[in-house]
């Protein structure tokens with residue numbers, strides 16, 4: 001039987017929900033990318049490798065970029081990418097492929113799963129329908145992987161193809177947004193990848209903070225420490241929004257998180273978030 005590994009990164013549970021469906025149907029191992037972040041090289045002996053993650057700024061999260069640059073797949077392995085997104089992911093899967101190519105392999109197949117937007121409210125979004133559709137879509141992806149389907153298979157093929165040529169200008173506007181949000185003079189000359197971790201300079205806890213430390217525990221990259229009973233961020237933020245969404249008293253504020261909007265996938269548990277960083281291969 002084919003050895004299958006399903007790597008994932010998640011901030012609010014959408015990507016994990018998809019990765020779990022793939023894991024069950026493909027009888028694979030579910031492995032958090034966050035737990036591999038301190039390794040210099042990630043050597044996989046699997047025949048089938050899936051990488052599931054959200055798009056941020058129509059790009060690949062910086063932690064997934066690091067992972068892709070370090071992944072050494074077995075020659076002949078079937079490698080596929082699954083991106084979850086709330087509207088459009090631009091050329092993010094092209095970027096993932098380029099990163100993987102730096103290690104000599106590409107993407108045999110690419111998939112997109114449209115899911116609820118976790119960063120701002122879309123008043124027209126029908127969440128129950130979005131969850132039903134995305135679960136169906138994840139099962140269809142698993143079937144395509146079982147058949148070793150190759151090529152591009154976007155959820156919203158036409159829309160994505162129409163948006164793709166604008167990926168570069170989207171990147172420029174994301175850089176401007178992040179410079180402004182992080183209070184950095186523009187043009188800073190910094191890339192999107194360099195700016196994203198700095199956004200937490202704007203994060204703070206209000207007086208409602210009880211010092212419970214849940215934000216520290218759910219941060220997938222260990223970017224938060226508790227000092228004098230308050231969270232302190234250390235400028236390697238993924239912008240994943242986990243800290244904001246798990247705060248039991250909604251005490252956190254910051255420029256990527258609209259205060260009136262909180263989101264978590266309904267199946268996501270605190271244990272899921274903690275496991276993301278503490279996972280060891282015997283888990």
Ligand SMILES: Cc1cc2nc3c(=O)[nH]c(=O)nc-3n(C[C@H](O)[C@H](O)[C@H](O)COP(=O)(O)O)c2cc1C
Pocket residue numbers: 009010011012013014015016053054055056057058059084085086087088089115116117118119239240241256265
């Ligand atoms: C900082 C940030 C940037 C985002 N940028 C995009 C984007 O450019 N396009 C998009 O469709 N969704 C975007 N989203 C939404 C997420 O990609 C989407 O909701 C995803 O499914 C969340 O996955 P998760 O729950 O596994 O973290 C963004 C979310 C965040 C937090």
